[in-house]
Amino acid sequence: MITVTILGAGNVATHLYKAFTKANNVTVSQWYNRSLKPLNHYKNEVDITDDLNHLKEADVYILAVSDDAVAELSEKLPFENKIVVHTSGSVNVHDLDKKHNRGVFYPLQSFSKTAQLDFANVPICIETVNKPDYHILKALALAIGSPVKKVNSDQRQVLHLAAVFVNNFTNQLYRIGHEITESEGAEFDLLKPLILETAKKIQDLSPYKAQTGPAKRNDKKTLKKHLSILNNQDHKAIYNLLTKSIQKTHNGR
Amino acid sequence: MITVTILGAGNVATHLYKAFTKANNVTVSQWYNRSLKPLNHYKNEVDITDDLNHLKEADVYILAVSDDAVAELSEKLPFENKIVVHTSGSVNVHDLDKKHNRGVFYPLQSFSKTAQLDFANVPICIETVNKPDYHILKALALAIGSPVKKVNSDQRQVLHLAAVFVNNFTNQLYRIGHEITESEGAEFDLLKPLILETAKKIQDLSPYKAQTGPAKRNDKKTLKKHLSILNNQDHKAIYNLLTKSIQKTHNGR
Numbered sequence: 001m002i003t004v005t006i007l008g009a010g011n012v013a014t015h016l017y018k019a020f021t022k023a024n025n026v027t028v029s030q031w032y033n034r035s036l037k038p039l040n041h042y043k044n045e046v047d048i049t050d051d052l053n054h055l056k057e058a059d060v061y062i063l064a065v066s067d068d069a070v071a072e073l074s075e076k077l078p079f080e081n082k083i084v085v086h087t088s089g090s091v092n093v094h095d096l097d098k099k100h101n102r103g104v105f106y107p108l109q110s111f112s113k114t115a116q117l118d119f120a121n122v123p124i125c126i127e128t129v130n131k132p133d134y135h136i137l138k139a140l141a142l143a144i145g146s147p148v149k150k151v152n153s154d155q156r157q158v159l160h161l162a163a164v165f166v167n168n169f170t171n172q173l174y175r176i177g178h179e180i181t182e183s184e185g186a187e188f189d190l191l192k193p194l195i196l197e198t199a200k201k202i203q204d205l206s207p208y209k210a211q212t213g214p215a216k217r218n219d220k221k222t223l224k225k226h227l228s229i230l231n232n233q234d235h236k237a238i239y240n241l242l243t244k245s246i247q248k249t250h251n252g253r
Numbered sequence: 254m255i256t257v258t259i260l261g262a263g264n265v266a267t268h269l270y271k272a273f274t275k276a277n278n279v280t281v282s283q284w285y286n287r288s289l290k291p292l293n294h295y296k297n298e299v300d301i302t303d304d305l306n307h308l309k310e311a312d313v314y315i316l317a318v319s320d321d322a323v324a325e326l327s328e329k330l331p332f333e334n335k336i337v338v339h340t341s342g343s344v345n346v347h348d349l350d351k352k353h354n355r356g357v358f359y360p361l362q363s364f365s366k367t368a369q370l371d372f373a374n375v376p377i378c379i380e381t382v383n384k385p386d387y388h389i390l391k392a393l394a395l396a397i398g399s400p401v402k403k404v405n406s407d408q409r410q411v412l413h414l415a416a417v418f419v420n421n422f423t424n425q426l427y428r429i430g431h432e433i434t435e436s437e438g439a440e441f442d443l444l445k446p447l448i449l450e451t452a453k454k455i456q457d458l459s460p461y462k463a464q465t466g467p468a469k470r471n472d473k474k475t476l477k478k479h480l481s482i483l484n485n486q487d488h489k490a491i492y493n494l495l496t497k498s499i500q501k502t503h504n505g506r
Contacts, residue, residue: 067475090475108443110450110465121446155439161479162430166444167451168466169495170423175460175502177415186408190361191419192456193374197363198420199452203445207428212363213421222320222343226414234498241494242422245487249428 002140003029005058007073009038011111012087013064019119019144021045026143029058052076059136062087062105063096071095083133089160092153093127103128105137106156107146110167119144125151125159176235208249215246255393256282258311260326262291264364265340266317272372272397274298279396282311305329312389315340315358316349324348336386342413345406346380356381358390359409360399363420372397378404378412429488461502468499 004020006013006028013031020026030047032055033039039048049055055078063073063086070086074097077084084100086093087107096102104127111117124141126148128134134150141148151159174195178188201210214222223243230236257273259266259281266284273279283300285308286292292301302308308331316326316339323339327350330337337353339346340360349355357380364370377394379401381387387403394401404412427448431441454463467475476496483489 090478109447110454112454112465121450123443123446125443149440149443151439151443155434155437157478157482158433158437159439159443161482162433162439162441162444163447164466164468164479164492165426165433166430166448168464168468168499169491170426170448170451171455171460171464172495172499172502173418173423173426174455175464176498177419178460180411180415180418181408184408184411186404186412186415187402188415190376190378190402190404190412191415193376194362194416195419195423195452195455197374198423199448201363201365202424202427202448207424207431211421211424211428212365213417215417215421225343225410226417229410229414234494234501238422238494238498239418241487241491242425245429245491246421246425248487249425 001025001027002060002136002143003027003058004140005030005032005055005061006064007032007061008064009033009035010064010066011113012107013062014113015111015117015119016062016064016087016107016144017042017046019117023143026140030056053078055079059083060085060140061100067091071097074100083136085137089163090157093129094153101128101130101133103133103137104151104153104156105140106151108159108163119146123147123149125149125156127152127156173238176238179232180230180235211246211250213246215243216250218247218251254278254280255313255389255396256280256311257393258283258285258308258314259317260285260314261317262286262288263317263319264366265360266315267366268364268370269315269317269340269360269397270295270299272370276396279393283309306331308332312336313338313393314353320344324350327353336389338390342416343410346382347406354381354383354386356383356386356390357404357406357409358393359404361412361416372399376400376402378402378409380405380409426491429491432485433483433488464499464503466499468496469503471500471504 006017020028028046031039032049036050061084067088070091080099085103085105087105089106093102093104106125107122109122124146126137138148177191181188259270273281281299284292285302289303314337320341323344333352338356338358340358342359346355346357359378360375362375377399379390391401430444434441
């Protein structure tokens, strides 16, 4: 049995709490937050506290707090030589106070408050300063059904950056698709199967091999026509830049 | 029973042929291509020809050929007053020779040679010059299990343009994610569940509501850090432009 204390009450903290309580060989021994309000809903199932001095013994302390709060909170913890991890994609493992056995337990997924989340679809990127601590964090990730990967701070940083491209920026392209279609009274909904297919395709095929379309073909007639339809200057700039990027990737232009 | 003649031998033609042969109330009466070679594989199941003068009577003639070939091929057809449609997202319905009962049967999906395709995930955008022809084309789409939508040429053009954003450009963002991760020896595969989740999320949520991340939060520290990690100037330019686009959408900046 692995005992865990969760610190923080955001989306990651809440999803981890729910997953751990469902796992067979994990016990959430305590849930801390600087304000008890968001935890009150769970007070009949788990020991909650807003006082760091009341923290009980646990195998792993998970700091699921905002990036800026990680260093200070780790410093304030009134104990040492225990496994303390953060869950951030961009905070260095060494930002944790060095009195702890430091580590990272980074779930690479987009967390929203409402949606149900299957941790089988959430790879956990693990880093530890002390080698032996890796195994307990790996066991913790496997207990909630997640794939596990050892990832150092540099790799985690580029994964976090790449996630902005494939998640936030991709979502903004969906948004632009929404704006473009609505401007002519066409239905964005018609694009939804294509959006899903595009994401499914690269599960088995490299993005390089999956590419199609007028930019890759250098179909000048269609490229010109598309630019003439776009009347939003920002959309035009994005069209030009990404077309250029595709051509550079595929034709070395 | 609806009888159909397919003209062309590309991905769209082939996927439509397979879907029609499986449908209960559709018969492919003939398959034409200017060269018989790609059709030879099917010669035992369907009447194939490379001679327009040998075209037989059918209810609908589907020109699944390249955009540039549509007008000329429609002109060469040695009959008139029959339903003749093309399958292109960007060709105007009036580019078809006016001796025909003109229409468009545009499957809004990304077609690749190998992948199996379920037409339940392929919305068919239909346009007809003569109103009554709509019903037979709708019946044809429904016979292969596709959702159907009446879409005029202007709407179809913006759908085709929007498809470039949500398919080709999105795929290029996946490619950049691939490049960024590999540069540090991190695994692109770790991003695949996030990519799928991003596409799934907007099936029920508008892209506006689905947006998250440092650009939307205007998290200057992370934005600065990301730009410092990126050493490819093209990636930097795309990062800046899409960050600006997100901020304009969400914060009016």
